[in-house]
Amino acid sequence: MLTPPRIVEDVTDRLRAAHSAVDACRAVVDVLATHTDALIATLLHVHDHLRCVAAAGSWHVFSSVPLGRGVVGRVYASGRTAVLTDVTVDPEFIRLGPDVVAEICVPILDRTGEPLGALNLEWTSELAATPDLGAWRVLAEELGKSLGARIDELGGPPAETQAEKLLRHSVALSAAGTEAEVYARVAEAARDVSGLSSAVVLTPIAGDIAEPADVPVGVTGSAALFIGGVVLRSSSPGRHDRVLVQRLADLGGRELGVLLDRARRHGTSFSLGDPDQLDPRGFEAVTKTGVRTMIVAPIGPGALGGVLVAFDDVTAHPEPARVSLLELLGTQAWTCLDRLHSLTRLRHRASSDPLTGLRHHGPFGERLAAAEPGRTALLAIDVDQFKVINDTYGHAAGDRALVDLARALESTLRQGDELYRIGGDEFVAVVEVPSPNEAVAVAERLTAAARRVGRTISVGVALQRRDELGETTLSRADQALYEVKRRGRDGLHLAP
Known part of the structure; x- marks a missing residue:
């Protein structure tokens, strides 16, 4: 039997003891799970998705839902409750597990009434007593407001994890349609994942590309600078970042080539941190530009690819895990570049005469x-x-x-x-x-x-x-x- 006052009281006590948004969501789910056999899930807005942070009643849940998709996406976007008694007639219902016979989805609202996510309840057993959807709706909406207020007090939804960041950037890299887009997106990903303020991609100038005679050294948006025998690409949007990238570009082709060769020669990554305490020999030119922290990871095997360089003028000690993430980004970028090259070759073969190479x-x-x-x-x-x-x-x-x-x-x-x-x-x-x-x-x-x-x-x-x-x-x-x-x-x- 549904007893809303007791549930509200139990949830209030548990929310008061919660120390994070995740704890608060788990508290609501745990209390509800003792009063219903429904499938329960709380989803919060984390960057560009609604991500499930607590659930009960089923081992399969929607862990990640794009904003605006499905019933939960609709409820989050509109801030209005959805009650479904026949999910088959709702075009936005996304089926995952057993047949759902009733669903209530309410927005999780902060103290100003803005949605933070959604609280979703689904009943799947036709043999169980039909829930009193009217009473459950009132209860769920009250819990959604209480949960949202507590999450707001605790600082809002949880931050995006490193794994989620890597996934998001990997998807963006895979969708890149040109080499320039791959380089711009992997540089942006390196900044985000490493936590360092700036990132560039260094590649050697291909033998069949004539280096421009007069290329102004200035970084705006996604720039490609020809410096000596090196191409420097950046996607730094901020003024501070552009200053740091400009200083690196001013080193010239010889010094940039040293960075490029050290990572490419053996396909290894390396990091630098705190030149005042650690030995900076061999990188004096870099540290003189103001760089205090740097991670360099290869893009592509050996001497074939380029390198991804993330750096900052703030002293830090790069964690091995962050270096590994940049290595993964470099590998992903190379895979995307290789795919683009393969598509180009296939298109050329499909549209060209195999004897002369001319188009037909x-x-x-x-x-x-x-x-x-x-x-x-x-x-x-x-x-x-x-x-x-x-x-x-x-x-x-x-x-x-x-x-x-x-x-x-x-x-x-x-x-x-x-x-x-x-x-x-x-x-x-x-x-x-x-x-x-x-x-x-x-x-x-x-x-x-x-x-x-x-x-x-x-x-x-x-x-x-x-x-x-x-x-x-x-x-x-x-x-x-x-x-x-x-x-x-x-x-x-x-x-x-």
Whole structure:
């Protein structure tokens, strides 16, 4: 039999003795569990989720619910009680265990009436006596207010644990769509998880990337700075953090390279703390910038990746557990980078000709659809006497000739112009030009490039007219190409 006064009295006594928000939630759950066979759970707002901090009546509960999801999310967001007598008609009900025949969910309110979480009760046995939902609702709402007031007095819901932080940042890393996003998010995660004020990612400049000649050393938002042979990336949002990152950037490529190499060489992490008490030899340049604490963890195996550097101008002694968390973040970042690289390779293979590496029909159709009439020219290209090469020297020689020719033609095009292989020995160049004369000049450079590798090509040129479909422009370019063939090959013709 439900006895609300006694329950309220027992809860009040237990709440008075609670020393934390978790203790307070457990007190309410423990008292309620002695008066009902319902499944009981208290969920509090912790960062970006409603997290279960106490429960009874079932070994399976919703430990974490995104804000706004499910019945508890709705109750938390609205601050209003939900009473369900038929959960099957509620689209927001999330089923986990046995069939629920009745549910009461009330908001846990602080002393100003703002929701801190939700108190949820579910009855699952159809054989048990039907609970007096009206009486239980009144009781639960009173307990929700008492619990919320006590949690408010104790300083609010519990802080996010390190494990929860790591999980949140791992999800964000996994959702990153570009390398830049991965680096920015792992730097932000390192700041949050380590408790240090600043974090950067250092990576070596790839051999095929030309280092910019004049890159201003200044950090704003998610910046990528080219310093000597090192790229420094940061996502420091605060002014204080930007100052510290700037000081580190001012060290230059040589000193940053030392940090990079020490972690990458053996794939090991290391930490520094309190240079006044501990030996700072080998890191004098870093400590002179004001850095008093630092954790460095590798991203990727050995010399292949970069390093994650978290640092602060406040003295601290990095705990091994925090160093381990940064190592996990570095591993997660490398996994995400490897996934992005794999996706890029797969997309390239799916859209490229395996012989020449040029893009083929699918991407060409997309580029054609996006062409700007009046400023786009199509250059239809055919290799002269290609069949003779195959018949005389074999298909292997023909393949080599196509590869050499493709490289020569592509190297001649300007940045932004694109070359596609759309047939055996048929290519199309898409170029942005202001006039027919410039399109002809591009075609002349292409024919000259072909001659330099010992081949000749025929090129038909057509400037896309306004209101003309790309397919029509390509047809006119083909017709101009046939005109070159009729004239004896090795040349170009501009479609009228």
